[in-house]
Amino acid sequence: MALQSLDIVRRSATTTPPPGVREAATGTVAKLIDTSKCIGCKACQVACMEWNDLRDDIGTNVGSYENPSDLTAQSWTLMRFAEYENPKGDLEWLIRKDGCMHCEDPGCLKACPSPGAIVQYSNGIVDFHEENCIGCGYCITACPFDIPRISKKDHKAYKCTLCSDRVAVGLEPACVKACPTGAIMFGTKEDMQQQAAERVEDLNSRGFDRAGLYDPAGVGGTHVMYVLHHADQPQLYSGLAVDPHISAAVGLWKGVAKPMALAGMALTALVGFFHYIRVGRNETTERDEAAAAQDQKLRQDGEQRQ
Amino acid sequence: MNDANRRDTLVRYTAGERTNHWIVAMTFVLAALSGLALFHPALFWLSNLFGGGPWTRILHPYLALVMLFAYLFLASTFWKDNRLQDRDWAWLRQIKDVVSNREDRLPEVGRYNAGQKLLFFTIVVCLIGLLLSGIVIWRAYFSIYIPVGLIRLGSVVHAVCAWLLVCAIIVHIYAAIWVKGSVHAMTRGTVTPGWAWKHHRGWFREMTHAANSRPRSD
Numbered sequence: 001m002a003l004q005s006l007d008i009v010r011r012s013a014t015t016t017p018p019p020g021v022r023e024a025a026t027g028t029v030a031k032l033i034d035t036s037k038c039i040g041c042k043a044c045q046v047a048c049m050e051w052n053d054l055r056d057d058i059g060t061n062v063g064s065y066e067n068p069s070d071l072t073a074q075s076w077t078l079m080r081f082a083e084y085e086n087p088k089g090d091l092e093w094l095i096r097k098d099g100c101m102h103c104e105d106p107g108c109l110k111a112c113p114s115p116g117a118i119v120q121y122s123n124g125i126v127d128f129h130e131e132n133c134i135g136c137g138y139c140i141t142a143c144p145f146d147i148p149r150i151s152k153k154d155h156k157a158y159k160c161t162l163c164s165d166r167v168a169v170g171l172e173p174a175c176v177k178a179c180p181t182g183a184i185m186f187g188t189k190e191d192m193q194q195q196a197a198e199r200v201e202d203l204n205s206r207g208f209d210r211a212g213l214y215d216p217a218g219v220g221g222t223h224v225m226y227v228l229h230h231a232d233q234p235q236l237y238s239g240l241a242v243d244p245h246i247s248a249a250v251g252l253w254k255g256v257a258k259p260m261a262l263a264g265m266a267l268t269a270l271v272g273f274f275h276y277i278r279v280g281r282n283e284t285t286e287r288d289e290a291a292a293a294q295d296q297k298l299r300q301d302g303e304q305r306q
Numbered sequence: 307m308n309d310a311n312r313r314d315t316l317v318r319y320t321a322g323e324r325t326n327h328w329i330v331a332m333t334f335v336l337a338a339l340s341g342l343a344l345f346h347p348a349l350f351w352l353s354n355l356f357g358g359g360p361w362t363r364i365l366h367p368y369l370a371l372v373m374l375f376a377y378l379f380l381a382s383t384f385w386k387d388n389r390l391q392d393r394d395w396a397w398l399r400q401i402k403d404v405v406s407n408r409e410d411r412l413p414e415v416g417r418y419n420a421g422q423k424l425l426f427f428t429i430v431v432c433l434i435g436l437l438l439s440g441i442v443i444w445r446a447y448f449s450i451y452i453p454v455g456l457i458r459l460g461s462v463v464h465a466v467c468a469w470l471l472v473c474a475i476i477v478h479i480y481a482a483i484w485v486k487g488s489v490h491a492m493t494r495g496t497v498t499p500g501w502a503w504k505h506h507r508g509w510f511r512e513m514t515h516a517a518n519s520r521p522r523s524d
Contacts, residue, residue: 134359137445289500
């Protein structure tokens with residue numbers, strides 16, 4: 001929330017650049033989630049609740065380990081459990097910590113109509129400033145990962161902040177701190193890519209020859225990345241997007257359509273104005289009144305003769 | 307003014323029709339301004355007219371629904387006078403004469419000319435598009451039941467229809483300013499015989515036909 005210890009590089013519904021003299025010389029940050037090390041303990045969910053003061057409603061068992069059953073305005077991260085039978089006939093329990101991916105090219109920020117309700121910091125974190133949120137839900141429409149949720153209580157959109165408040169003072173996100181297996185790591189994006197490369201090599205040597213890093217290029221890369229045993233099939237992990245990108249419809253709606261539409265409206269009004277001063281008004285004159293009277297008289301005389 | 311001296315003797319719009327038109331006009335302006343506030347960042351300041359961003363988001367669909375219902379009445383009143391006929395196409399082919407104020411060269415026009423009829427149906431089509439897409443993107447009530455692909459499409463359809471409608475209404479407002487006497491028709495309800503003879507001769511003859519002639523009702 002509005003932490004000026006982090007520089008803003010992009011701001012929703014703002015057409016001029018934000019202050020940009022200071023640069024993040026050390027690069028951006030990233031969270032690396034290694035699905036191959038995750039044991040599904042949900043300590044990350046609990047840490048997220050604790051740090052962010054969130055207490056979701058107690059839900060119902062929907063026949064899965066997932067609890068709650070979906071992300072909500074009160075649950076910014078969620079372990080998703082998928083049971084996958086691999087071609088060898090073995091069961092694989094694929095567990096993925098779901099939440100905001102902190103896209104380099106965030107669809108939510110592109111779509112947001114309220115100035116400053118969504119920002120991207122120079123360290124890569126995409127953050128919602130709920131005090132500016134108007135509750136329209138355009139961020140949900142544009143998100144390639146179906147992450148933001150509007151609260152029923154205050155009609156504002158919420159999602160993972162990547163603990164921007166902690167990161168701003170040199171701490172790692174709460175989920176990273178709580179993870180007992182080291183499946184969630186945090187550092188510069190470069191370091192996390194390096195770490196992932198080592199993990200992928202290790203997984204390859206253990207028979208997961210399609211293991212890889214999930215850092216999708218369609219959204220310019222993300223600041224939350226996954227190490228996946230099956231990087232060729234991200235959809236196995238409870239429907240992780242195979243090729244996430246800002247949809248063409250959103251690109252049109254929030255891109256070229258905006259200036260074109262305003263120009264079209266202004267042009268229509270201008271054509272009218274110049275028509276008025278060039279061709280001029282269309283007035284009814286005394287001659288028209290006389291012609292009307294004569295027209296009426298002639299017809300009435302004709303009717304009388306019949 | 308002494309009624310006997312008034313020359314605007316032909317009733318073009320009754321008090322009910324005028325009221326209906328201006329309810330549509332007012333709610334259109336409010337819906338358009340609140341919609342534009344959410345469409346382009348350069349126009350977000352318009353949300354101040356409605357009490358801020360959240361209020362703009364809350365009010366916009368309700369303002370639009372009032373407009374829609376008011377237009378339903380208006381459309382049912384004027385539907386039969388707006389049916390396109392063969393002579394309308396001839397009128398449209400001579401659009402150069404229309405914009406050059408050379409009305410004497412145009413085919414005879416009934417209660418509405420082809421331009422007015424096209425506007426009428428443009429509004430009908432845009433409002434249907436806005437209603438359907440508006441339901442899809444109304445986050446507070448409906449969006450949670452609708453797949454995201456449809457919401458994305460709905461957002462584009464809503465913007466395109468709204469843009470077309472705003473442009474059409476700009477043309478409508480300009481035409482009313484351009485053709486003198488039109489604003490009087492929609493504020494006072496009446497026109498002079500000369501105005502009707504010049505712009506809507508078919509309607510003029512219908513209105514001044516011996517059997518149809520009637521005194522001012524208000």
